[in-house]
Each structure stands twice: as C-alpha cells, then as structure tokens.
Amino acid sequence: MVSRILFWGGVLGTALMLAGLVSYGVRAGVHGEALNVPRVMENRAAGHAADVFTSVPQVFRGLRHRPVDPLAVAAVGILTLLATPATAVMAAIPAFVIAGDGRYARIATVLAAVLIVSLFAGGG
Secondary structure: OHHHHHHHHHHHHHHHHHHHHHHHHHHHHOOOOOOOOOHHHHHHHOOOOOOOOOHHHHHHHHHEEEEHHHHHHHHHHHHHHHHHHHHHHHHHHHHHHHHHOOHHHHHHHHHHHHHHHHHHHOOO
C-alpha cells in the first residue's frame, strides 16, 4: 500500500509539473508574454522573488484565475511531490497497527508528528 502511494504520488506530481511547464511554454509562445504582472508586483512589494509562488494561497489564486496560470499547475505538482511521503507515512500507521507491530507504529507516528510540525513551523 505504501509503495503504491509513493509510486502514484510521484507519477501524479511529475505529470502535473510537466503539464504546467509545457502549457507555460505554449502560452509564452502563443501570447509572447506569459509573465503574471500582478503576482510580480505583489511579490516584489513583499520582498520575495518576483515571478514565483511563495504560498499555497497564491497557488490556489493562480488555479482560480482564468486562464489558469500554468506555473500554478506546476506548483501543484511540486506540492503533490512534497505531500506524497507524508501521506505514505500516515497510511503506514494503521497498517502497522493492524499487523500488530506497535514499535513501528509508534515510530511512524513520531515521524508523522515531526512532518506535521515542520510543515506548520516552516510555513513562514
């Protein structure tokens, strides 16, 4: 089960990143200018890098925008790749409990707690 989560999470994340990058290239080729000026101005005012997503809400705004920002699709792929190992660890906890392996269930629980704490502590 854990190996399937890791495999399909990797496949989905990579596919989303490639789809976003290809659509970015197509959009830049067709329209000539693929730069999102409002995001650049917002990030520059906040002291961040100009043309990147710096938070999950910015990614969701890029997905809600029409046409969808291709870099937001690529960012969702990156977020999927980041979430895949945490999801696998969370799935391993009940699997260890069902198998009767309390020691590994406790280790996986501690690892999941560290991942969750680091997610919120590192969010800025």
